[in-house]
Amino acid sequence: MSDSQTPADPQQLRAEIEQTRAELGETVQQLAAKADVKTRAKQAIGDATGQVRQKLTDAKDQAAQAAGVVAERATTAKQQLADSDLPAPVRRPLPLAAIGAAAVAAVIVLIVVARRRR
Numbered sequence: 001m002s003d004s005q006t007p008a009d010p011q012q013l014r015a016e017i018e019q020t021r022a023e024l025g026e027t028v029q030q031l032a033a034k035a036d037v038k039t040r041a042k043q044a045i046g047d048a049t050g051q052v053r054q055k056l057t058d059a060k061d062q063a064a065q066a067a068g069v070v071a072e073r074a075t076t077a078k079q080q081l082a083d084s085d086l087p088a089p090v091r092r093p094l095p096l097a098a099i100g101a102a103a104v105a106a107v108i109v110l111i112v113v114a115r116r117r118r
Contacts, residue, residue: 052117059114063107070103 007013033039077099 055117056114059110063110066110067103067107070099070106074099074103 007016
């Protein structure tokens, strides 16, 4: 009743038993990790939080860049109006203020949208 693959040497048999125990221990640890729902949920939350923070940072950078472009254009337009030969009532700062307000509103909207997606 001896198995043809069972080693006859007791030392070799002990080595195989130790290897099997080690493999079984690793398998049990892997199964325990899969069954630990709380830890897996925390990991998923951490991953999602990191992604949201990265997207928020990207949105803030884009908004800041857009605000810079709008401010630069507003400054250029203001200078062009000041240098133009148009009569004074036509060269009002109101359009520039509207452009600036629109830029600020756009930045605020981008930030609010990014935070709501969190």
